[in-house]
Amino acid sequence: MSPVIEEHTEARLITEATDTFAVPVDLRYDATSDPRTxxxxxxxxxDWAFGRDLLEGGMRSPAGRGPIRIWPCGRAQLVVEKHSADGVEVVQFDNASMNRFLHRIHDESGPEAVRTVTTRT
Known part of the structure; x- marks a missing residue:
């Protein structure tokens, strides 16, 4: 099992103008340093870092109330919005690349990597 998963893909920067700009990005997951990020x-x-569970939730419905917000945009796109003191940045991804990335994470580490199990005795 490889603890680091990387997916090279493209994102579109959304600006106030009607133009979008395609940029290459690397999606990265490192199970050994932080399996939740x-x-x-x-x-x-x-580098933007945020919860794996936030990304998974945002694939299905709007997720996030803090500095990172994620939501599906139609059937084929995903929007990630980052709020900071410098303003708001909005990036759009194809669902296919995010799904591929998440499937690779699940295949390598499984969903249990981010779950905390509580046992009552």
Whole structure:
């Protein structure tokens, strides 16, 4: 089992103008350093880190109330919105690349990697 999973894909930066800009990104998951976190690495060294469960939930319905918000956009796209002191950044992904990334995570580490089991005696 490889503890690091990477998916090279493309994202579209959404701006206030009607234009979108395609950029290459790396989706990254490292089961050994933090099995609850996924990363999106942009050109220039910018890295967004957020919960794997947030990404999984956002694939199905709007998720997140904090600095990262994720929601499906139709059947084929996913939107990730990041709020910071610098403003709001919005990025759109194809569902296919995110689904492929999440399937690889599940295949390698399984969903139990992010679950906490409580046992009562």
């Amino acid at each position: 996924v990363h999106v690495a942009f050109p220039g060294g910018t």
